[in-house]
Amino acid sequence: MEKKEILDGQKLSPGPVGRWIIYIDKCTGCGECVDACSLELLYIENEKVQMKEERYCTECEDCASACAFRAITFR
Numbered sequence: 806m807e808k809k810e811i812l813d814g815q816k817l818s819p820g821p822v823g824r825w826i827i828y829i830d831k832c833t834g835c836g837e838c839v840d841a842c843s844l845e846l847l848y849i850e851n852e853k854v855q856m857k858e859e860r861y862c863t864e865c866e867d868c869a870s871a872c873a874f875r876a877i878t879f880r
Contacts, residue, residue, distance in 0.1 A: 824880040825859055831876035841871035 834852035846857050847868060854877070856862065869877040 819873055824864065826855055826878050826880065828876045828878070831874045833874055833876075835873075837871045837873065838868035838877055841867045843867065849853060862868060 832853045834849050834854070836849050836854075838854055839847045839849060843865070844861060844863065846858065846859075846862055849852055849855070854868075864879055866879055869875075869879060
């Protein structure tokens, strides 16, 4: 999960598997995505969102919809 990539000029930190992407530079750590995740997979650490077990993510995109900063996307 430490691997960094560049997408449209943004640094991002993708999860280990799947299509969940967090744009670290856009995340403010507000926690709206954490509240939106019905599976309780998200948490805030060091003022940035993290995912506990991405393999359990159903890619419902509720977290991405809740993010006012568009810091979470799915490919």
